Amino acid sequence: MEIDYEKTLSYYKKLPLIGEEEHCHCIYCKNYALATNHFPMIVKTLFDDIGLDPKKGAEVSHFYQAKNSKHMYVADYRIFGKILKKPSVSVVDIYYKNDEDYFKLGFEEGHTSDGAIIFYIDAFLPWVLEEDPEIM
Numbered sequence: 001m002e003i004d005y006e007k008t009l010s011y012y013k014k015l016p017l018i019g020e021e022e023h024c025h026c027i028y029c030k031n032y033a034l035a036t037n038h039f040p041m042i043v044k045t046l047f048d049d050i051g052l053d054p055k056k057g058a059e060v061s062h063f064y065q066a067k068n069s070k071h072m073y074v075a076d077y078r079i080f081g082k083i084l085k086k087p088s089v090s091v092v093d094i095y096y097k098n099d100e101d102y103f104k105l106g107f108e109e110g111h112t113s114d115g116a117i118i119f120y121i122d123a124f125l126p127w128v129l130e131e132d133p134e135i136m
C-alpha cells in the first residue's frame, strides 16, 4: 500500500479528537478514545506507520457489552493513497481468544466519494472511563 501521507496528515490535522464536542461527546466515544491507549503494541505501531492518530477522526460505533465486561466497537478511519498490491487477506486477526474477545483490523476500498481507503478496527475493548455506562 502506498500512503499519501500529506493528504492523510492534513485531513487528520483538521479533525477534532474523538469524544470532544465537535466530534461526538457520548460516553462510548469518550471511552473509545481512552481505550486506544490500550491497543496492542503492534496496532499502535501500525497507526504510527500510517501517520494516523487513533484518537482522531474515526467513525465510532459501539455495539454492546459482553459478559466478560469488554465492549464491542467498530471504528472506521480514512486514509488516502492507493493499495498497490491487494493483500491476500483484507481482515487481520491481531488476536482472537473467543467470539467476544478479539481484535481485528481490516481495509476496504472504493466505498467513499473522496476515494479514501477505510481502515477499520473491529474489537472488544476495555471500559476505562470512571463513569459506568450501565447507569447512564
Ligand SMILES: [Zn+2]
Pocket: 024, 025, 026, 027, 028, 029, 030, 060
Ligand atoms: Zn459517540
